[in-house]
Amino acid sequence: MSLRIVGFAVLYLLVLLLGRLSAMTELDGEAVISPAAGVAAVWLVMRRESPWRWVDVTALGALTAGGLILTGMSPDRAAVDGVAAVAAATVFSTAAGRWLPGLWNSRAEQGGRPLSHLVELWRIILIAVIAALAGSVIETVGERLLGGEPSAITALMRLVRDVVGVLIFGVATRRAGFVLRGHWKPPSGPRALECAAIFLVSAGAYWLAFGVNTSVPIGFALLPLTVWAALRMPTPLLIAHSLVFSTAAALLSLGGSGQFGDVTDAPLRALLIELYLGVLAVVGLALALSRDERDALIQRLRVSEQEATEKADMMTTVVNSMTEGLAILDQQGRFVLRNPAAGRLLGNTSSVSGGVLLGSDYGFFHPDGTPVAEADMPWVHALAGQDVPPMDILIRNAAVPEGRIVRFNVARLSVQPGGPIQVVVVFHDVTADRRHRDELMSFAGLVAHDLLNPLTTIEGWAEVLEAELAGYRPAERVTRIQRAAARMRTFLNGLLAYTAARDGKLMPTTVNLPLLMQDIVNSRLDQAEYTGKVTPLFETGGLDGAVEADPVLVRQLLENLIDNALDLMPAGATPQIGVSCQAGPNGMLRIDILDNGIGLPPGKLHEVFTSFHRGDEHRRGSGLELAVCKRIVERHGGTIEAMANPYGSGTRMSFTLPSGRSAYARTLESQWAQRAPSR
Structure with missing residues (x-):
């Protein structure tokens, strides 16, 4: 630390003596050039965080007074100028530490940073003016106390002189330090x-x-x-x-x-x-x-x-090397960007490029073979702000005559806030996965069918055994056998129902929904009365339409949804179920089933339609009931979704089917008559 004090002291005394060479006799020995003002400012700024700062301040005042005396100034006047120099440098150091942190830092290991921004120049000028004003006031007052009569021009000259000294000599002194440390290349x-x-x-x-x-x-x-x-x-x-x-x-x-x-x-x-x-x-x-x-x-x-x-x-390298297809579509459904895998999966690499519309001309079908309407494309729903689950689409065109099932995952994309909305589409080939799953389900259906015969034998002999052991304690164990057999039959019936809904030949006809629903309601009322459960309340006044569909599958669809609603009731509550319908787009009829049950978790609204899904381990059934519903609806060209009941607690199940004798229903009927069931 002592070396730094000595170094600044020697430099300050040198520039002070050099500056005195510009003294004017007409101004009573007042110097016109003041490099000492700039060096003093740098000195105290560099040492403002030093514990020896008081030594620097004392040395600055003493050197100022001594140097002025050596050059012929009276001691009393030199003392006043020494106090003024210390005051100006102290004000500059304090203000620079607050308004210019990091500039000309005092720590030797950091060295601070040089003047490099225009805003810093304006702040240095402001700080220099304030500091020079403080020094000029002290000099003027001191001179008057000593009997002098300084003019306003002299006071202004001193102020401008010290400001210029900081701008020229102070900036030069600090920049010289950076140059000497090798921070500048000529x-x-x-x-x-x-x-x-x-x-x-x-x-x-x-x-x-x-x-x-x-x-x-x-x-x-x-x-x-x-x-x-x-x-x-x-x-x-x-x-x-x-x-x-x-x-x-x-x-x-x-x-x-x-x-x-x-x-x-x-x-x-x-x-x-x-x-x-x-x-x-x-x-x-x-x-x-x-x-x-x-x-x-x-x-x-x-x-x-x-x-x-x-x-x-x-x-670009990562995207182009992906085996999954990736594309970005604009608001019109046209390609903005795509990778090569997207072209391969869509089966038309020559036309999959920017500006090309991604539509049904690529040969988009539902997995059961029914065409996918333009309005049902997943990116159309995404652009409309809807939450779109992954969708499997069968692609069959000239490049892929055998067909390929591709899973579409879509998400909205907004590059700029308030800018145009785009859609990111990820394509994944699931043909092999679906084939494997279908084979497993077909095998499960065969196994379920083959297991029903031995299961019937078990149930029959269990009844005989129960009759023979009536009144004896071992009869309770037979009851356990019967309950296990009943659970097994429910599971096997679910597998068979799913297989039938997936592979069975459709026999479409006009189905009167009010009559069918009334029959289902009567059966559930009779069942509640027979089992002693709380009698459910049904409201079906809003159901007054007809659909063109397979009547057996429609009955199974409605029964599964009604049973699911009854199964989700809290203990002791009276089930309230409402069924209504309204016309939908493209000749479809939308049916809504609302209940007052416990509802579904928000994150499970899509999972409930997957195979073997059970939201609650205490629920009855095989976990295939809603998967069967989804399959039935999709085979008829409709959609199904679960959501929270907008009118209170519970769930709303909404699905669409072809409206009775609509143009869409007649088209489906023609397609069903012309093609074999899809596997």
């Missing part, structure tokens, strides 16, 4: 030659303006030189340029030459010199810092562009 090649040319031209111009010319005010002509230097020279060289030629201009003007040499009023001449040098310094620094900020921004943009290009190339 220019080379043509740029070095241009910098040398700027110095040579400036030397000639300043000599002409301040050394030869004494009558014509051509100082303004030096401003283009400052602009040239600021725009073409590195900032350290610009600061050196400003330091050298400002000092030269001031010394020549004090010698009586130049455009300010004819000003007879000494304070006014000194003030004009300081203002002129201050303007040149501010213009040069402002342009240079603006250029540095622009260059830094351009460099960051180049780096960001390079990083973005590398990431884009990497993402």
